[in-house]
Amino acid sequence: MKHLLKTAAAAAAVLGLAACGSGSPSAGTDASGSPAAGGEGLTPVTVGVIPIVDTAPIWLGEAEGLFAEEGLDLDIQTATGGSAIVPGVQSGSYDFAFSNLISIMVANDKGLDMSVVANGATTTGDAEHDFGGVVVNADSDIRTPKDLAGKKVSVNNLSNIGDTTIKDVIEADGGDAASVQFVEVPFPDAPAALENGVVDAAWIVDPFLTQAVDSGARLVSSNFVDFHPELDIAGYFTSQAKIDAEPELVERFTRAMNASLEFAQENPEKVRDIVGTYTKIDDETRAEIVLPRYRAEFDQEAAQKLADSAKKYGTLSNDADLEKLLP
Structure with a gap:
């Protein structure tokens, strides 16, 4: 990390x-x-x-x-x-x-x-390959979205597209979305908050998502895709x-x-x-990140x-x- x-x-x-x-x-x-x-x-x-x-x-x-x-x-x-x-x-x-x-x-x-x-x-519509997702540390006992119930999860803004889609995904997996404690953490700071145990899971987008997974974090949900693939x-x-x-x-x-x-x-x-x-995203990172789908x-x-x-x-x-x- x-x-x-x-x-x-x-x-x-x-x-x-x-x-x-x-x-x-x-x-x-x-x-x-x-x-x-x-x-x-x-x-x-x-x-x-x-x-x-x-x-x-x-x-x-x-x-x-x-x-x-x-x-x-x-x-x-x-x-x-x-x-x-x-x-x-x-x-x-x-x-x-x-x-x-x-x-x-x-x-x-x-x-x-x-x-x-x-x-x-x-x-992207591909749950294994999207530009945003919820990640946990490799040794976390959180395996599926329902396991986020009762946990502390970071989003960049409260009451917005992150926590809205994550709540739906948790409920669809049989979990209690109301028991999740969402905390506001900017995307650049979320990986450190996750590693240091400030949060149990972090919702992040690329380039931070690709970097986190490459460094050992584990994807629990591609919340946009899991919410609706389109x-x-x-x-x-x-x-x-x-x-x-x-x-x-x-x-x-x-x-x-x-x-x-x-x-x-x-x-x-x-x-x-x-x-x-x-942006200041370097060449190597730009080559690895997942691009959104662009359509009219x-x-x-x-x-x-x-x-x-x-x-x-x-x-x-x-x-x-x-x-x-x-x-």
Whole structure:
């Protein structure tokens, strides 16, 4: 595990980068509300993303000129997490942004009016080979998800997609999800918390998952796949106000994003290469990590199950309106 701690510390920058931009007002319009001209006649568009593997398609699409083909000049701004991204969309600092689906559901549950306009990342569907999972130390007596009952499990954020899916997986395996104590530990710190006995199990995503397993940790559940093999994890979203005010801009962004997702899925090595331009994941690790599935379409059944589970476990107070939320 010593090698894991060193590599995890180095990879911490993946999730710890500060915002690159100042969060200026929406670049999609000028002072009069009309589309503003970008470089070479392109319309500037500001997108808030987290600098992780999941967001590779937008970086790749920009590099390959797929957004320029739609007349868009992207200003990709990085943020540390959804707590900064959702308010950025609400205020107009970002025209579009990336977040997991639960976070967007929660934002709407609290009275905001957000809609997803393009997919972001999807589970691989392979329980033995996914980019997120629950791991334990090699000598742990935890063997299956039901064994997590009564244990302390780390997630990066409470009341979000991690603990929601894990609770469902535990119950499906015959365990008592209500008895699990979830604790908030950032992904880069979770391997050390597991090794030191601070938690009994840790939910982590790549690159930390691959590093942990390579260093001796044991996978108990690929919770995304075990929850639903077609689960879409995240998407690109904007405010309903933006959709109403600039529907043509939204359509252009969606087309470019869908093309980028398809290109990324067809070119995994280019995905691994582009990840090295906006993260500090080294070449060796990038070659080993599991990539998400990138696709344009959403699986409605999986999304409905996610929304229902979020309501069941108290993450949402109301039923999510998926007809309004998803494209």
